[in-house]
Amino acid sequence: MPGHQNVYGLIFACTCGVILGIGFCANLLVFSLFAKHGALRKNRLDVLLFSMALADFLTLLLIPFTLHSAVSFTWPLSDTSCKVYQFLLAFSLAASTYSLCAVSVARAMIVTNPYRPPTMDLVVLMFVLVWAVSFLVSLPLRIFATKETGPSADLTFCLPTMHEHHYQVVLSQFVLYYLLPMLIIAFNYARLALFLHRSPIMSASSARNTRRASLMVFLAAGTFSVCWLPGYVLELCVYLGLYQHGKAWEMFYFTCTVLQYLHPCVNPVLYVLLSKRYRPGAGGWLLRCNRARVHPHIISVTESF
Template identity: 80%
Template sequence: MATANIYGLIFACTCGLILGVGLCANILVFSLFAKHNSLRKNRLDILLLSMTLADFLTLLLIPFTLHSAVSQSWPLGNVFCKVYQFLLAFSLAASTYSLCAVSMTRAMIITNPYRPPDMDLVVLMFVLVWALSFFVSLPLRMFATRDSVGPSAANFTYCLPTIHQHHYQVVLSQFVLFYLVPMLVIAFNYVRLALFLHRSPVMSQASARNSRRASIMVFLAAGSFSVCWLPSYVLELCVYLGLYRQDSAWEVFYFVCTVLQYLHPCVNPVLYVLLSKRYRHRRAEWLFGCTAAAAARNRVHPEVVSVATESL
């Protein structure tokens, strides 16, 4: 019991740190979109906003996970367990499919710069991402339930994504729909970009540099997505094959897999917006604008006070 409590506290502290960093990064992205009207009219930025919304929803669900990790119990009833598991799958699907839409849009813009996708197509992609995420996630979480795990003397009540009989069907479906298919889409667009850049005629240095930077961003997005989610599916496969054992090495692997899952919503805003050259001047304007506003509120003006005093 003491080991479980220590593990829960370490897990809660780690996820709490991820939650704080992720919320700050995503809120900064929201503030940039709210302040700059040009971002809301850009084709690619609309899909980036879709991914940010999905990641923000995932981060809002972390406190429920933290409570369960520390107290070894699900704080709400069975109905809210189903809602929680559905929202978790829904936000993951929306983030993943938004990532696919971003890679497709970037590929279309770079390979055909004179005829980029129009705004109607991008809005349609935005709607399809969220509609598809809803209809895919709903059946996967239909059987989510509270269940007790452990010996009868010390049962731990968790909110599980499905009942035991359907566990691996759900895991396999989620692997195909949330990981394998999106990775194939992203890989297809990356290969398409690589072939285009290899076969394209000589471009200006600025155009070539921008195209390479966009290709690298697609590659980094696919790499971060794979690193954050592939270990979890490997762990599920090991459990299915009976390789999982209750020892310290497997517990550490389980801990790393879970932390990586929650780290992905923090990686996306940093990778796409906060480190992107396209947003550099807007970030600086936002940061220096906030600093200037704070300084103006705290600044003391002796001359103004003196004039006011003399007039009195």
Template identity: 30%
Template sequence: MNLHADHYHTANHNILLPSIFAVICFLGITGNCTVIYTILKNTKFCVWQTVPDIFIFSLSVVDLLFLLGMPFLIHQLLGNGSWLFGATMCTVISALDSNSQIVSTYILTVMTLDRYLATVHPIRFSRVRTPRLAASAVGLVWFVSPLTVAPVWLYAGLMPLQDGSVGCALLLPDPARDTYWFTLYQFILAFALPLAIISVAFSRILRSLSSAVVPLPVLSLRARTRKVTRTAIAVCLAFFICWAPYHALQLAHLGVQRPGRAFLYAYHVAISLGYANSCVNPFLYVALSKTFRRGTRGLRIHPAVGAADGSLCLQLAPDNTQQSRSSRELLHNMLPLTVAVP
């Protein structure tokens, strides 16, 4: 896991990576703020109209909180790894970075399971798919997620550098052994397990959509279900495509003692791609939802068809029910703490 010093300085004196992060931060904050405002405006500032509204709103809040911590990371990159914001902010920003992946992944998992029930068992579980239960599921994810990033809360801290400054890093007690287990823990919990659940659910959803014979009176409902499911699939695919290279390189690095320059560059590309996922979703919503496009243009959203009280909604749902070290050692431990290597 040792890295040549020239690799470290090449990476941090280069303005390219901080510039990419700054663009991601700006686009992501703008896009997710627009999504949050649009949903609140179209639901009369109450995100309880539809189940998909709750999931989309929650994903946007997660991404926004994560992006608000990116300026600290950009500052650390521009400062050659130095951290000027104190130990408490180091722990908070590090935990926020790690926690955002966990929360996003499991909200996507819950959203996929909701799509499964809405598509494969629309009648049997109609009473289960309510906005209140969806909000409770999201709340449970938020409640449990800090426990899953306990190593970050425990071991994020300040690392003294050779130039007399300090960096924010994940200081594991036994780096050689603990990094191995932390990488596997992170890969399974934040990527492999949710990917397996989501893949199985969507395979059954697609099978149901392709084989079901639908009576004419419910064709319009079926069409709306397909649209919402298509959006959910796109969001999940974007998440896993963006984060797959990062996790692949994390695992590959476990067997690489001295990574070369090519590995380092590929790693930075993977990090940028993973972070870019936080600004992708708003563009997907606009591209895949005509109603959402109308909302972002400031046009009036008419009462949802079938809403008994004539309330406004985003109409995305098919129903309305519901220790001193050298500076070169800092790179593989510095923020983001989800990036434990190289």
């Protein structure tokens, strides 16, 4: 069994290390684009995309603590540090999720009413609300985070809540971090789909750009669902007593954990690096093939993705 645990820990560490490296590079590239090109900071959607990248980067910064705890089966810091860690983990997840919702709302507003897009003041207000709501939601969910000792004294774990509150916390997190955001994103995607269906007189260029934006919203919702739903299914199985120690369940746990950590890497690729609006700047940053300064191709709001 110890040998099996060591192999599992090594595979888990290597996988998380790769995810951490990719996530850092992708999000740092996003920050670099925003820092170098002032036009991006003035775009409405880019403010919300920056919010998402910031939240994802915070999540990535916490992975080393998770990795050390998972591999060594110990939480080396104090109980207070455990509470801070669990709060920051929930806070960064909420900020990323609600930023994704804000992007879908702003995207729907821009596409369905291009002559009256949301003002920059409204977008900044959405940015502030995303982080304020994330803080207010995460604090009560992690107020009972605790460091507990395992079967032996050398095994310590940093748990998100005490055992007697586990079901309430998991259910609340499922509703607040998954179900409600998915409903908001689905609602905005339905608005976009209905708009496209009712707008046959759009020019070919506008229709192509709008469909591309709609596809991005759909892909974002699908990616979010794929990355986080298995983890909630696993939590439900644990609560119902269906989880048993064995290779199949360990593989399921491993897959759920990797998918959750993969989400902060997918967001910058999906929203920024695959967008033709940012591609010239990203290509120049990565390849250095053009010595001249490269400016991203800022186009109309109908090409915001």
